[in-house]
Amino acid sequence: xxxxxxxxGLFVLALAAHVILWKVRLPKHHTPALLxxxxxxxxxxxxxxxxxxxxxxxxLHALLLYVSLSLCYVITYSAIEGxxxxxxxxxxxxxxxxxxxxxQEIESFFAERPFIRAxxxxxxxxxxxxxxxxxxxxxxxxxxxxRLILGFRRIYGxxxxxx
Amino acid sequence: MxxxxxxxxxxxxxxxxxxxxxxxxKGSNYFLTIVLGFGLGxxxxxxxxxxxxxxxxxxxxxxxxxLVNAPIYVCLAYxxxxxxxxxxxxxxxxxxxxxxxxxxxxxxxxxxxxxxxxSLVAVRIHRLVESGDLIERNGAFFIGRGRLPLxxxxxxxxxxxxxxxxxxxxxxxx
Numbered sequence: 334x335x336x337x338x339x340x341x342g343l344f345v346l347a348l349a350a351h352v353i354l355w356k357v358r359l360p361k362h363h364t365p366a367l368l369x370x371x372x373x374x375x376x377x378x379x380x381x382x383x384x385x386x387x388x389x390x391x392x393l394h395a396l397l398l399y400v401s402l403s404l405c406y407v408i409t410y411s412a413i414e415g416x417x418x419x420x421x422x423x424x425x426x427x428x429x430x431x432x433x434x435x436x437q438e439i440e441s442f443f444a445e446r447p448f449i450r451a452x453x454x455x456x457x458x459x460x461x462x463x464x465x466x467x468x469x470x471x472x473x474x475x476x477x478x479x480r481l482i483l484g485f486r487r488i489y490g491x492x493x494x495x496x
Numbered sequence: 497m498x499x500x501x502x503x504x505x506x507x508x509x510x511x512x513x514x515x516x517x518x519x520x521x522k523g524s525n526y527f528l529t530i531v532l533g534f535g536l537g538x539x540x541x542x543x544x545x546x547x548x549x550x551x552x553x554x555x556x557x558x559x560x561x562x563l564v565n566a567p568i569y570v571c572l573a574y575x576x577x578x579x580x581x582x583x584x585x586x587x588x589x590x591x592x593x594x595x596x597x598x599x600x601x602x603x604x605x606x607x608x609x610x611x612x613x614x615s616l617v618a619v620r621i622h623r624l625v626e627s628g629d630l631i632e633r634n635g636a637f638f639i640g641r642g643r644l645p646l647x648x649x650x651x652x653x654x655x656x657x658x659x660x661x662x663x664x665x666x667x668x669x670x
Contacts, residue, residue, distance in 0.1 A: 334556065337563040355658050394500040398564050401503075401571035408578045413654045416664045418587070419620050420648035426630065426637050427645035433636030440617060446665045449611050452587045461592060468601035475596060483593055486583035 336391050339382050340398030347374040347403065362459065363414050364407065371403040415455070418448050499560060502544045503568035510537025510573050514580070526584070527627060534573050541569050587611065 351370050360366035378399060382392040412420070425442050426434045434442075453469070456462040461479070463472045475483065514533025521529065545561045582589050594610060595602045621637070624630040624644075631640040639645060656662055 334559050334563070336560060340564065352658070359659065390498055390500065394498075394560075394564060397500055397503075398568055401568045401575070404575050405571040408575060409651075412651050413658060414664070417648075417651070418616060419585070419624065420644060420651060421663070422617075422620055423624070423629065423639070423644040424648040424652065427639050427642075427648075430639065433633065433638040435636050436621075439621070439637065440614070443613050443617050446663070447613065448587060448616060449591075449607065449613060451664060452591055453607065456588060456592060456595075462595055465601070468603050469595050469607070470601040471592070471596045475592075479589070479592060482579065482583050482589055483596070485579070486589075486593070 335385065335387060336395045336398070339378075339385060339387060339392075339395035340402070343374060343378045343381075343395070343399045344402045344406075347371050347399075348406070350374065364411065367407055367410055371407065375399065415451070416446065416448075418443070418446075421446065499545075499548055499557065499565060502541060502548065502561075503565045503572060505544065506537045506541035506569050507572040507576060509540040510534055511576060513537070514576075530577055530580070534577070537569065537573060541565070587616070 347370055351367060354360070354366075354370065375396065378396060379392060382395050383389075387395065422439065422442070425439065453462070456469075457464060460472050461476070462469050464470075510533045513536045514529050517529040517532050518526065545565065549557055549561065591607065591611065594607075621630065624640075625632055625637075628640045629644050631638045652662060
């Protein structure tokens with residue numbers, strides 16, 4: 334039970350710190366800031382758990398719970414930060430449960446939401462891509478998370494265009 | 497074996513079966529492979545927990561299995577699903593991959609040709625109709641299953657609470 338309380342307690346603390354910081358001032362880069370908060374709280378978490386009387390194995394167990402919950406939240410947060418085209422579409426259709434939505438209505442809805450342009454801007458903003466003479470290039474070498482995702486993607490082969 | 501390894505091994509089972517079933521079906525039945533991977537990982541989790549409790553039963557171990565290991569498995573399986581999903585549907589990843597594959601870069605026109613907003617809509621509608629989340633009837637689309645609008649609503653309220661806006665396109669829409 335102490336493993337559960339330590340892991341969840343630390344996660345709730347990190348979540349509270351995140352909400353307070355976000356209410357005071359929104360960071361420029363959300364995901365790195367969020368990862369920073371969760372990582373910073375991991376550092377005192379280790380000695381604190383040991384002081385509480387948890388063994389090394391129990392401490393690791395509590396931290397594994399904390400890391401799992403944190404990763405889960407960070408992944409979900411990316412859908413809070415940027416709109417998901419699929420979920421936006423579903424909410425739009427759900428607004429008219431009896432009449433439904435025609436393809437024209439859906440297309441006008443998406444015309445107001447330039448997802449592709451927004452994602453290009455996000456890549457430029459995060460310095461992953463640079464623009465030179467009207468062309469987009471990779472900035473430096475791909476980061477480790479990108480290499481992992483792209484490497485894993487090869488297993489899946491061709492995917493239909495359009496995201 | 498320490499019980500903290502149980503959720504980690506279960507996620508490994510999830511990953512292995514998801515990848516193998518995906519390759520076996522040659523890329524079709526994507527969602528089924530996700531469900532199958534998760535289900536078999538969960539089965540492995542339950543079997544390992546029963547064996548662990550069989551050997552050394554205590555209320556503390558039972559609580560750890562239910563309150564600590566089960567959430568760890570679900571969270572890590574969700575992380576794995578999101579990781580796989582990123583490679584499948586994330587526009588950002590796909591654009592990045594496309595740009596990375598071209599040594600002379602990609603022009604805005606080429607991006608528009610490959611990833612137009614029209615194809616974005618078409619692919620999503622096709623995928624949602626196929627999964628039963630959307631239903632097409634008399635030239636209009638209706639909600640088939642309520643799970644995605646529910647998730648959308650939760651994220652909508654979280655966005656309003658945390659970021660003070662309802663959409664990343666608030667300024668565009670006006």
